[in-house]
Amino acid sequence: MKLLLKDVKLSAFAGEEELLALCERKLRAPCRYFRILKKSLDARDKGNIMWVYTVECSEKTVPHPPKIYEKVKKTPRVFVVGAGPAGLFCALRLLDRGIKPVLLERGKSVEERAEDVRRFRETGVLDPSSNVQFGEGGAGTFSDGKLNTQTGSPFHADVLETFVRFGAPPEIEYLNKPHIGSDRLRGIVAAMREHILEMGGEVRFGALLTDIERRGGKLLLTVNGVREEADDAVLAIGHSARDTFEMLRARGFQMEQKEFAAGLRVEHLQAEIGRAQYGPRYAELPAADYKLVSHAGERAAFTFCMCPGGTVVPAAxxxxxxxxxGMSDYARDGKNANSAVVVQVKKEDFGSGDPLAGVAFQREIERRAYAAAGGGYRAPVQLLGDFLEGRESCAFGEVGPTYPIGTAFAPAESYLPPVLVRTLRAAIPDMGRRLRGFDRPDAVLTGVESRTSSPVRVLRGEDGQAAGAEGVYPCGEGxxxxxxxxxxxxxxxxTAELLARKYL
Ligand SMILES: Cc1cc2nc3c(=O)[nH]c(=O)nc-3n(C[C@H](O)[C@H](O)[C@H](O)COP(=O)(O)OP(=O)(O)OC[C@H]3O[C@@H](n4cnc5c(N)ncnc54)[C@H](O)[C@@H]3O)c2cc1C
Incomplete structure (x- = not known):
């Protein structure tokens, strides 16, 4: 007999052996198969915080056969451009289908980037070619690895399963807010790359795609100045590939403006967030997070990418x-909590109908933030109380900034557009009413959080191919x-499934 037990509540301070004992009581037999399908923390009643589980159990073992994918009949030459999560997962699934992709990544490998970070921490000096400062936070490797999503994609379970296959903690498959951590993510990304190589794929770092055109039935890709022939190309280029967006526009790809959000990073003491969310026993529970939305201002404002026990990082x-x-390690044990507190940016703010006008908008506020902090890639900071009062800051309180390159006091209104400033000034106190301490005056605001998602969309059809560009598959966030x-x-x-379908 296999039992599905839903809504099983156990004290947040109880161990998981109590859950197993409960299953055995229900089964009236020793439990040989036990799988948690969902686990979430219910902290609404701070005097009675509970874990809520959905669990499957049986007195017999239940085998899980590996998935077998139908292989393609003809193997095309496929380039996947970009080794972020979109490109990596696309390449992995193409391999499952019998296609050996060439994965192109303009940036450095995860090991080289880790070395850059180590050197920077030791010397405080940035190598100008380093991805620490100028690379995509992308390539999955230096992002935080919070895996929750509200898209409801049928591929979501596959994504989590694949992360576990390459070394992520198994709990990500059932926690309602799964998190890998920047430290663990690097090893996982390296393992995925090794697998691609072992299965006959190719991975090229420092490989920049600068042109793409169709001639004589073939796609021609220019990579580091060399022409390459391909049957198909997946563009998994991330939201910061501004030069590649320009190239696609010049090549006549159909693109449209896309709205996003922008604002600031806010830092608090993690202990204070823990106390506000869980009460006095917060230290015995996982590091607390929050998600806040406010409609108190002219536009919607919300917190995003909350990193408990994390640090604010450069992503220019x-x-x-x-x-x-922002990012945090798996342990989430840093002193500060941070999150983006951002406001909707609308097409009307772009000031032009050009499909890349959103990029120009981002660039403008990023340059102003740079100038406001006096250059040198320091980040402009302001105390939250001073921001609300329209005053300049001159000294930190109990909360210190974690941004590693250095900070300089500068008012956020010197680089953020007025509508964003007005909205944040209304939203932050409103958020403080919902989360005690969120609006504490010595919380630190660091600018600028401008790349929350892509400011542009490359149009594609139901078959995944770019409008009017057969064999080119726009994919992922960028x-x-x-x-x-x-x-x-x-x-x-x-995208891999749609592409493979042509050859099955
Ligand atoms: C510090 C940080 C923390 C984050 N934390 C989280 C988190 O916890 N949870 C979460 O869901 N998201 C997080 N994100 C966002 C997340 O990393 C992105 O949403 C995600 O990586 C987007 O995936 P992607 O594959 O579409 O693009 P990317 O990961 O940006 O990958 C695109 C890749 O394409 C490459 N590329 C671009 N143009 C070319 C070209 N012309 N030729 C060759 N290569 C090219 C780029 O170098 C890049 O590596 C974080 C981001 C950062 C920076």
């Missing part, structure tokens, strides 16, 4: 611009079809 990709993001790791990876799987 162009010279003379400052962009921040082309406007995902926002975050899970949805980008899911779109990579979906």
């Amino acid at each position: 990709r162009e010279e003379g611009g400052v962009v921040v993001n 082309c406007g079809y995902a926002g975050g790791i899970s949805s980008a990876a899911a779109d990579g799987l979906r």
